[in-house]
Amino acid sequence: MQLTNKQKQHLKALAHPLKPVVLLGANGLTEGVVAEIELALSHHELIKVKVPEEERELRQQIYAAIVRETGASEVQVIGKTQILYRPAEQPKIQLPRA
Numbered sequence: 001m002q003l004t005n006k007q008k009q010h011l012k013a014l015a016h017p018l019k020p021v022v023l024l025g026a027n028g029l030t031e032g033v034v035a036e037i038e039l040a041l042s043h044h045e046l047i048k049v050k051v052p053e054e055e056r057e058l059r060q061q062i063y064a065a066i067v068r069e070t071g072a073s074e075v076q077v078i079g080k081t082q083i084l085y086r087p088a089e090q091p092k093i094q095l096p097r098a
Contacts, residue, residue, distance in 0.1 A: 001073045003085070007095045011046060011075045014093065015083045020050035028053075029062050034069045041072055041086045045093050049082045 003011070021040045024033055040047045049066060053059040063082050067074050072086035087093070 001087070003073050003075065003095075006097075008075055010096050011085050011093070012083065015046055015048060015075065018046070018048050020048040020081060022047065023050045024052065024062070029065055029069075034066070037066060037070055037072075037084070041070060041084060042088055045088050045091065046075075046083070046085050049084060051080050051082065053080070 021044065022033065022037050027033075037047070037049060051059050051062050053062060059080065063074065063077060066072070066082065066084070070084070070086065072084040075083040075085050077083070085093075087095075
């Protein structure tokens with residue numbers, strides 16, 4: 001799903017007060033972590049994922065893998081936190097028109 005700038009701005013504003021729902025551990029991006037992200041996305045639609053990896057290149061690869069595996073849209077990356085959005089079957093978040 002491709003988000004417009006207006007939609008991204010709206011989602012950023014909604015995500016601002018949120019705390020990270022999923023925190024990657026020492027084992028990195030495992031199947032269990034991906035399953036947890038999937039569950040959180042289907043329940044909340046808009047989540048934050050914290051990736052405490054120090055190396056920037058590896059962190060970027062992890063972000064890309066999360067988006068690829070979950071089919072979610074990346075709204076924003078701030079430092080080590082990635083904001084993801086994927087509409088549920090019964091969407092709770094109303095996106096502004098393009």
